[in-house]
Amino acid sequence: MSMRKQLVKTVERLLAEDEKIILLLGDIGVFGFRNSFKKFPERVYNIGILEQSTVSLAAGLSMTDLIPVVHTITPFVVERCVEQLKDDFCYQKLGGNFVSVGGSYDYAALGCTHHCPADVGLLKMLPGMEIAVPGTAEEFDLLFQQGYANNRPTYYRLSERENPYGFEVTFGKAIVVQEGSSATVVAVGPALKPVLEAVKALDVTVLYYTCVAPFDEETLKNYCTSGKILLCEPYYRGGLVSDIVRSMWPMKVLVDCVGVPLEFLSNYGSAEEHDESIGFTSFNIRKQLENLINA
Amino acid sequence: MSKSSDSTFANVAPINKMKRSIVSVAAKAVEGHIASAFSILDILWVLYDIVLRIDPQNPDKFDRDRFILSKGHASLGHYVVLAEKGFFPKLELESFCAFNSPLGGHPDWNKVPGVEASTGSLGHGFPMAVGVAMALKIQQSPYKVYTLIGDGECNEGTVWESALLAAHHKLKNLCCVVDYNHSTDRALLVGDLEEKFASFGWDSCSIDGHDHDQIHNALTYQPKDRPYVIVANTIKGYGCKRMENNPEWHHKSPSAHEVTEILEELK
Numbered sequence: 001m002s003m004r005k006q007l008v009k010t011v012e013r014l015l016a017e018d019e020k021i022i023l024l025l026g027d028i029g030v031f032g033f034r035n036s037f038k039k040f041p042e043r044v045y046n047i048g049i050l051e052q053s054t055v056s057l058a059a060g061l062s063m064t065d066l067i068p069v070v071h072t073i074t075p076f077v078v079e080r081c082v083e084q085l086k087d088d089f090c091y092q093k094l095g096g097n098f099v100s101v102g103g104s105y106d107y108a109a110l111g112c113t114h115h116c117p118a119d120v121g122l123l124k125m126l127p128g129m130e131i132a133v134p135g136t137a138e139e140f141d142l143l144f145q146q147g148y149a150n151n152r153p154t155y156y157r158l159s160e161r162e163n164p165y166g167f168e169v170t171f172g173k174a175i176v177v178q179e180g181s182s183a184t185v186v187a188v189g190p191a192l193k194p195v196l197e198a199v200k201a202l203d204v205t206v207l208y209y210t211c212v213a214p215f216d217e218e219t220l221k222n223y224c225t226s227g228k229i230l231l232c233e234p235y236y237r238g239g240l241v242s243d244i245v246r247s248m249w250p251m252k253v254l255v256d257c258v259g260v261p262l263e264f265l266s267n268y269g270s271a272e273e274h275d276e277s278i279g280f281t282s283f284n285i286r287k288q289l290e291n292l293i294n295a
Numbered sequence: 296m297s298k299s300s301d302s303t304f305a306n307v308a309p310i311n312k313m314k315r316s317i318v319s320v321a322a323k324a325v326e327g328h329i330a331s332a333f334s335i336l337d338i339l340w341v342l343y344d345i346v347l348r349i350d351p352q353n354p355d356k357f358d359r360d361r362f363i364l365s366k367g368h369a370s371l372g373h374y375v376v377l378a379e380k381g382f383f384p385k386l387e388l389e390s391f392c393a394f395n396s397p398l399g400g401h402p403d404w405n406k407v408p409g410v411e412a413s414t415g416s417l418g419h420g421f422p423m424a425v426g427v428a429m430a431l432k433i434q435q436s437p438y439k440v441y442t443l444i445g446d447g448e449c450n451e452g453t454v455w456e457s458a459l460l461a462a463h464h465k466l467k468n469l470c471c472v473v474d475y476n477h478s479t480d481r482a483l484l485v486g487d488l489e490e491k492f493a494s495f496g497w498d499s500c501s502i503d504g505h506d507h508d509q510i511h512n513a514l515t516y517q518p519k520d521r522p523y524v525i526v527a528n529t530i531k532g533y534g535c536k537r538m539e540n541n542p543e544w545h546h547k548s549p550s551a552h553e554v555t556e557i558l559e560e561l562k
Contacts, residue, residue: 022433042433048463053422053456060426063412065357066433068426083416088423092404092413 003158004101006137008032010144011069015040018149022061026051026072028101055081055098059088062096067149073107074100074116074157082122085153090128095151097144103159103190104235104260109268117235117260123155124213124239130154131213133189133234136166139210146171159234161271163192169210174219177206182293183228186220186240188212191232191258194275197282198289212240217247227251230289233259234280256292258285309344310336311561313375314534316388318561321371322554324392326400330532330544332372334476334504335443338527339376341510342441351381354408360438361427363412365420366445366474367401368546373410374398382409418451420444421471425457428469428522436468441514443472447479449488455495461522462496469522470514471497474504476531478545492524504529535560 001009008029015021015036023040024047025033036044047054051072058068070077077100078085089096104117123129130152134140140158147154150171167175177192180203187195188209199206205223209216220229227248233239237259244255258280265274275281314333321327343349347360364373371391378385383397390396397406401415411427414420424442431438448454461469473488485491489499498518502509504527513525531545532538535557549557 022430047460050453050456050460052418053425053453053460056419056422056453057426057429057457057460059412060423060428061430062426063423064427064430064434066430084419087413087416087419 001137002160003134003137003140003162004029004032004160006140007071007099007101007158008036010141012036012039014145014148015043018067019043020065020067021148022066022068024054024058024068024070026054026070026076028072051076051080052084055084056088058096059084059092059094062089062094067095067097069097069099069148071099071101073114074102074119075114078116078119078122078155082126085123085129086126089153090126093128094153095149096153097148097156098154099156099158101158103157103161105265105274106160106271108265108271108274111268112264112266115265119155119157120212120233120235121239128153129213130211131157132171132211133157134169134210135163135189135192135208137162138166139169142169143171143210157189159190161190161193163190164196167208172211172214172216174216175208176219176223177208178204179223180204181226183226183230183289184220184224185230185232185289186244188233188240191234194280194282194285195232198285202286202289204289204293215240215243215247217243220244220247224248224253227253228292228295229253229255230285230292231255231257231259232285233257236260236262254292254295256288258288309379310340311534313340313379315558315561316375316385317371318549318554318557320388320391322549322551323389325548326392327371327548328368328546329371329549330538330541331366331369331445333533333535333538334529334531335369335474336372336376337505337507337533338443338472338474338510339372341507342514343376343380345511346514347441348438349409351409354382358436358438361411361424361440363414363420363424363427363440363442364402365414365424365442366417366448367414367420370398370400370402373402374407377407377409383407417445417448418453421448422453422457422460424469424471425461425466428461428466429464431468432464432466439468439470441470441472443474445479446473446475446477446485446488447482449473449485450479450483458492458495458497465520466522467518467520470525471522472525472527474529475526476529477540478531478542481542489524489526492526496521498523499526501526501528505533
């Protein structure tokens with residue numbers, strides 16, 4: 001099941017369980033949520049294509065003891081609404097859920113207006129914003145179930161691309177996938193898939209993060225004796241570098257990054273073609289990892 | 296424009312007293328939008344004195360009307376009314392904009408009793424008010440939501456997005472007051488706001504925003520099936536001749552000499 005279908009299933013289940021949930025769709029996913037529209041007409045809205053006001057409106061719902069879930073394509077819920085998320089949710093300390101779909105260049109053929117590798121970097125700059133990056137549909141279900149009513153603004157980054165298998169994830173905690181001594185790889189969300197292929201037969205630790213805010217400093221500190229860290233993120237690269245350096249203080253660390261370069265990916269085609277184009281591949285990850293180990 | 300002599304709200308004393316407080320506080324802080332506060336003070340006074348169903352001793356009680364000041368820079372006008380109605384001690388006003396004060400240049404709902412939203416960036420309070428009104432409708436609450444926006448704020452796209460949303464969802468529990476003091480005419484003319492809101496599906500009226508009877512009648516109007524806008528024709532800096540419609544006073548602190556003269560004028 002895709003993350004998008006899982007979103008429908010998860011939210012439909014929670015709508016039945018918790019009558020405080022209000023779903024606001026930005027004219028996206030309307031067909032998918034058709035059963036929810038029928039079952040909960042007072043709490044499911046295709047609010048329209050006005051994302052900034054939708055986020056502010058959601059804050060008004062939250063002020064009045066309801067739990068908003070806002071869903072649309074990534075650039076429209078994040079980049080277009082940064083100020084609303086900052087002022088209306090983060091500054092006011094209100095709870096709300098913002099679920100995107102289409103991570104980074106998932107919608108490669110649609111061009112740069114529909115890409116959003118900046119999402120995590122932008123939202124990391126908003127104090128109080130929590131950020132979940134699930135790697136599978138089941139992980140989204142677990143994270144959303146745990147976080148949707150946490151009374152904090154929370155972003156769920158859904159992707160069309162998934163890892164081959166998932167984990168019993170806990171909101172805010174990293175998973176130790178394997179232990180080794182030469183280096184530590186920090187893989188975020190769907191970046192775990194190429195990482196798993198890249199580390200075959202290498203004596204390295206792999207830590208899997210499905211939450212990047214709050215960042216689980218403790219697990220990194222406990223599983224990085226080498227001081228060598230390769231950070232693999234499915235969005236603009238280097239987003240967690242400051243978290244990593246702070247976690248490891250006062251230990252000196254060598255950090256290298258794999259992720260999306262800070263440039264417009266103006267070609268079309270498929271997401272896989274963009275992976276190849278920017279070097280977001282298991283081959284390249286292994287190469288960078290070996291260089292780091294030998295550094 | 297002047298208050299009607301046979302007004303139900305017989306004396307001007309509370310208004311001028313609050314205006315004097317605004318001037319003194321702003322002068323001490325060397326901060327504050329005095330003229331904007333004067334522009335909305337009559338509206339806020341009638342709203343809090345007569346209309347809103349609220350308890351200053353229990354400002355977070357769920358069953359209450361809500362007011363969101365969307366044009367947050369007029370916060371001084373809101374603060375003096377809240378203090379006058381007993382939401383917090385008047386002495387607190389003296390701390391306006393001090394480092395540890397709860398009373399900032401823009402209002403903060405986590406710090407100030409009676410403030411229903413943290414505003415400042417224009418075009419946020421109105422859609423939040425739409426959300427609160429929608430929530431109250433979903434919860435079948437009989438309480439109402441009032442918001443006050445500026446005509447300059449009407450430059451923001453979210454104002455018109457909010458107007459669409461409120462009309463579409465038939466939020467008859469929402470009343471939006473536009474403080475139409477024409478201060479942004481120099482940038483962008485917003486024209487006939489009553490007609491514009493009506494064309495978006497709102498019930499609408501225009502009033503003299505300094506006439507307490509007109510304000511009261513408008514604020515207590517009950518629309519049948521749609522949101523309601525009150526276009527309040529106001530004078531920025533109302534009551535202080537040197538400030539009235541004078542852009543220089545949009546964000547200016549008076550000198551000691553000016554304070555003396557303004558306080559004398561407001562006696």
